[in-house]
Amino acid sequence: MLTASSPKPLVENVPGRFCVLDSCNGCGLCMSYAIHSFTFDDSACFYYVYRQPEGDEEAADVLRAISVCPMDAIQDGGKSN
Numbered sequence: 001m002l003t004a005s006s007p008k009p010l011v012e013n014v015p016g017r018f019c020v021l022d023s024c025n026g027c028g029l030c031m032s033y034a035i036h037s038f039t040f041d042d043s044a045c046f047y048y049v050y051r052q053p054e055g056d057e058e059a060a061d062v063l064r065a066i067s068v069c070p071m072d073a074i075q076d077g078g079k080s081n
């Protein structure tokens with residue numbers, strides 16, 4: 001059931017397959033696995049997708065980040081092709 005507190009994608013994410021939700025706790029693990037796709041916002045202490053991964057290797061890095069995210073805050077919209 002959706003509630004008012006359901007996590008939502010952060011507006012800072014670039015459009016595309018992956019996005020970070022507002023349930024992110026700012027731990028930074030995702031960036032350590034996929035620095036090519038995640039960065040952080042200094043003021044609010046959260047991370048977001050600033051660049052979608054290119055190619056299978058970079059996508060695999062992001063999938064690893066998803067597997068270690070303690071908040072399940074990284075969403076995979078799935079391959080579009």
Ligand code: SF4
Binds near residue numbers: 024
């Ligand atoms: S690993 Fe998850 S909780 Fe930690 S900064 Fe990244 S998106 Fe946020």
